[in-house]
Amino acid sequence: VLQLINAYRFRGHQEAKLDPLGVWQRPVVEDLNPAFHELSEADRDLTFQTGSLSFGSETMKLGDIVDGLQKTYCGSIGAEYMHIVDTRIKRWFQQRMEPVRSEPGYESKTRKHILERLTAAEGLEKYLGSRYPGVKRFGLEGAESLIPCMDELIQRAGYYGAKEIVLGMAHRGRLNILVNTLGKDPKELFDEFEGKRLADSGSGDVKYHQGFSSNVMTDGGEIHLAMAFNPSHLEIVSPVVEGSVRARQTRRNDTVGNQVVPVIMHGDAAFAGQGVVMETFQMSQTRGFGVGGTIHIVINNQVGFTTSRQDDARSTEYCTDIAKMVHAPILHVNADDPEAVVFVTQMAMDYRNEFKGDVVIDLVCYRRRGHNEADEPAATQPVMYEKIRKLKTTRNLYAEQLIAAGVMSEDEVKQMENDYRDALDNGEHVVKSLVKEPNKDLYVDWSAHIGHEWTAKCKSSVALKTIQKLGKKLVQVPEGFSVQRQVSKIVSDREKMTAGASPINWGYGEIMAYATLLNEGHPIRLTGQDVGRGTFSHRHAVLHNQKDGSRHIALAQLFENQPKFEIYDSLLSEEAVMAFEYGYSTTKPDTLVVWEAQFGDFANGAQVVIDQFLTSGEHKWGRLCGLTLLLPHGYEGQGPEHSSARIERFLQLSAQHNIQVCVPTTPSQVFHMLRRQ
Incomplete structure (x- = not known):
């Protein structure tokens, strides 16, 4: 009997009357037949233990048990929940459906x-x-x-x-x-x-x-x-x-x-x-x-x-x-x-x-x-x-x-x-x-973002004092935090760049753009595949303790009550993740939202998002969007799949100031571009 009860919970949905047209052809479910569990028609009047069945009675006649299960699991509702491993959830559904036999009786x-x-x-x-x-x-x-x-x-x-x-x-x-x-x-x-x-x-x-x-x-x-x-x-x-x-x-x-x-x-x-x-x-x-x-x-x-x-x-x-x-x-x-x-x-x-x-x-x-x-x-x-x-x-x-x-x-x-x-x-x-x-x-007030010419002047420079102050904070590592050898060199190089002792590189220009924006009150969200380190090992915004695997994100700890800095290595998907970030950026205009491709060439895995939303959403629906795509690539001999980012595709989609396609050649350009955005 307990096996029969379980069979209804597992497979009752396959006999439920779900199709208003009655055209579904579905195989008979053997498990739901009492005979399958060696119960005969004569057993219908016998009383059995109901186990975990939420029919409100510890013992019932077999006939009543079967009729109740038929109503609960084979009526107009077919519930699939037995594939869930969490027993609490399974119990929850049983206690919602079984006492009322899936018929709520509304007033x-x-x-x-x-x-x-x-x-x-x-x-x-x-x-x-x-x-x-x-x-x-x-x-x-x-x-x-x-x-x-x-x-x-x-x-x-x-x-x-x-x-x-x-x-x-x-x-x-x-x-x-x-x-x-x-x-x-x-x-x-x-x-x-x-x-x-x-x-x-x-x-x-x-x-x-x-x-x-x-x-x-x-x-x-x-x-x-x-x-x-x-x-x-x-x-x-x-x-x-x-x-x-x-x-x-x-x-x-x-x-x-x-x-x-x-x-x-x-x-x-x-x-x-x-x-x-x-x-x-x-x-x-x-x-x-x-x-x-x-x-x-x-x-x-x-x-x-x-x-x-x-x-x-x-x-x-x-x-x-x-x-x-x-x-x-x-x-x-x-x-x-x-x-x-x-x-x-x-x-x-x-x-x-x-x-x-x-x-x-x-x-x-x-x-x-x-x-x-x-x-x-x-x-x-x-x-x-x-x-x-x-x-x-x-x-x-x-x-x-x-x-x-x-x-x-x-x-x-x-x-x-x-x-x-x-x-x-x-x-x-x-x-x-x-x-x-x-x-x-x-509601959210969008007035600050509407009606500006894209050529409008924008102050993207920052006082040297501010950069030096933030630069010092960016290289601070917690007491006893063990940084991996090559990463440690990148951190000490950044210290030299802040002091003016060596020329700044791409990674520094980018990280400093984020730090100064946070300093001015703008939250930042950065996602994509492997963004914590960066495909080209240039970012290292997330440091990993070599002793216990704990993480340190300097950009999230610049000062008290700072705006949120979020950085997440995404799942290995372009389409859904870029679409998610588009949705995020159209809703939070004050945040710099950045999606980075692992290599720029892989951005076309999300071509639908680029074509239907990013480049045309404002023209079609008046939706403003400040999403930034970073498409890193280089001529380092890795062949045609890693070296172009298909820039010509983006240029084909450009019209009426809908997107800016920028190919920076110096770290300072990266800094000013991100700040301007």
């Missing part, structure tokens, strides 16, 4: 609110569909449960004391989230559809790439919501969001991640297909890039544009299997059961609050129309769309459920629809919790 008020949010989700799509037929909007139809899910996430985050949520998402359902969750003025959206808002739209990027921010009220207080701008390159926004979150946490001295929460929405095909997803997960628990856990929501409509065969789309059972790599719990849920969706949402937020790790909600839904509204999907998915055409919408199904339960009357349901449509007709905000007069403390 009427909550159920009405869920229907109201579904009505908003469906209402907007219908309205846009009839007012702007055939216009691409990448609607949420078939996945309307995302709106009550987001609503619950925000309210619950506020309850736990969060002050900001940063959202990242692709095109699917974005307009719906903007209007129904972030409270974008519907009238503004209609103007975009009608082409009335072109004057200030930069390069005219599509409306489902635009970011947005607003403040909403929760039971726990006001929360700032920020939707990241993103290109069509799927999933690259994920590390950008994480970088922005880390910067906001740093700004609030939030070292555990209680005050700023990242929520990232993915498509099933891209989540399984794009390598940057793995890189982002790999960062999640590191010193330099951790944010205290991310909530991932996969809008799993079972088709990527026209690709729906599983043996074309991926090699894994689920599109979410990559998340197991960091022992993240994965909650699969049938999107046509909105109460189950809200239940897993609450669990996800509570889990992140409790364990500060990543968690995935796999919202199994469908796509009512084509990839976009001008597309005919039946050409490539005939069987799927035959089913979809006959299927009632999520809102319809749920409304019928509430009417049958006597929670609402048909008239009330109809009235809810009409009220929403009237609000859109009148161009009113449709998010009731929207704060009209937001608390200015939640």
Whole structure:
């Protein structure tokens, strides 16, 4: 019996009723059959010990145990958490799901609110569909449960004391989230559809790439919501969001991640297909890039544009299997059961609050129309769309459920629809919790950075006295700290440079630029592969004690209460790390943020970030960014992979003062360039 209980916990999700379309073909799970564990039909009436089962009773009849397990693990929710090694976490999920059999039993008020949010989700799509037929909007139809899910996430985050949520998402359902969750003025959206808002739209990027921010009220207080701008390159926004979150946490001295929460929405095909997803997960628990856990929501409509065969789309059972790599719990849920969706949402937020790790909600839904509204999907998915055409919408199904339960009357349901449509007709905000007069403390003042000519004079020189004072501090090593022989020579050489006894070199010019900026109140963040030492052994910003391996970072200990100096050797990734630093630098303009390539030639591992964000973000979306890329390379006979940094690529991307490409030839130029930046 205990083995049977365990089998349900491990494999119940494989028999859960997750697919609203009922087209999934899944093999029978032998382990879930009592006969597999040598239990017969006659044993159903016998009483057994329940072990660790949280059904509230130490002994139960086998029949009741099996029925309870079926409800808990094979209903609308398929929970994968038994791959996690931490027993506390496994117990936590069992104690959340088993006592209520994964059926939370919400009161009427909550159920009405869920229907109201579904009505908003469906209402907007219908309205846009009839007012702007055939216009691409990448609607949420078939996945309307995302709106009550987001609503619950925000309210619950506020309850736990969060002050900001940063959202990242692709095109699917974005307009719906903007209007129904972030409270974008519907009238503004209609103007975009009608082409009335072109004057200030930069390069005219599509409306489902635009970011947005607003403040909403929760039971726990006001929360700032920020939707990241993103290109069509799927999933690259994920590390950008994480970088922005880390910067906001740093700004609030939030070292555990209680005050700023990242929520990232993915498509099933891209989540399984794009390598940057793995890189982002790999960062999640590191010193330099951790944010205290991310909530991932996969809008799993079972088709990527026209690709729906599983043996074309991926090699894994689920599109979410990559998340197991960091022992993240994965909650699969049938999107046509909105109460189950809200239940897993609450669990996800509570889990992140409790364990500060990543968690995935796999919202199994469908796509009512084509990839976009001008597309005919039946050409490539005939069987799927035959089913979809006959299927009632999520809102319809749920409304019928509430009417049958006597929670609402048909008239009330109809009235809810009409009220929403009237609000859109009148161009009113449709998010009731929207704060009209937001608390200015939640914002950052960018005015100091806007509207300057790039040729504006900038004093980058520093008094000799200051350099000598800082130079002395940079070479101080703690008592009894044993420095390696070659490194010791570099330290003593720097002492001579400070005294003017020998000419300064590259490493000194760079380190001194950082020291003087810190002295003037600017925080510094430096990341990349092997940046502590530097690929060319020139930086040595981090010294390692030869006796016990302890570290000494002089730049972090120049004076009391100095600005933060952070230096992290990154994971061996270019794309996600550069995207993270872009997100960080667009959020903290007062910080010098530096990403260094191991060799400049390897920067093209992050070409998407360079093309879609760094060089074009300001033109497309008005996003300012002060990220510095260091691309070290030299002609030291190491062949074409180590000697060019592909400078010509950066020059091709330069226009309208979007980037400065500098090739310094002296250490003093390095010093002044970094200070000017």
